[in-house]
Amino acid sequence: MRILIAAAMVAMLSGCSTPSDLMAGKPVTTQFTTKDPRAVALCVYPAWQDYRSNAVMSETTTGYRIVAGSDAGQTDDVLDIERGSQGKGSIVKHYQRAAWSKIGRGGLLPALNRCI
Template sequence: MKVLAAISILFALVGCATPAELRSQKPLLDLKSTKPAKDVAICIADKWEGLGGFGGALTVNMRVTTSGYVVSLPLNGQTGMLVDIDNDGTGSTTKYYKGLVLLEQKLVQAIKDCQ
């Protein structure tokens, strides 16, 4: 329990970024897929929800944009991870950004697996 409290305090002190701040950075992943944006977004959201610890689900946000979808992982009222999935002429593009998220390997792998 003390470890969870320490992690919560660390996130509260350091904080995460807003979506605009994350998008101002170079994406950590920039992928192309033959799948439509909707299929990729649903896949990522479903996989992320299933990666919650201690038998629980992660809270994942997904919303429609003018060009596709955004899937995000909120942490302490800010955006910890953000994925923009946009339709293009032959499928979709996926751009991944992250704020202060530790141990995100499984979350990143889910993004790659959904392409």
């Protein structure tokens, strides 16, 4: 019985993810734009709030980051918007937990494409 409980706990913990966990992997998409990171972040952020009301936008040393997570405390999506090379434009990387699941995420990619 104890082994079964321990195995269940390990399985539950393996599903947890943080922004750092997601960003350690390969992004689902990487896009480039001539727009400033702030302009891209301010354009995309409302759609991410519609997706998850607990979405958070923060300024980083290289640009902006938008993080959306589940009510269970897991990070589902991270949008990392960095200043491009030579200080021009932006490099936008989208990381997703369970990228195969598009349920409820329908507006994220179109919003990103509109803002690029």
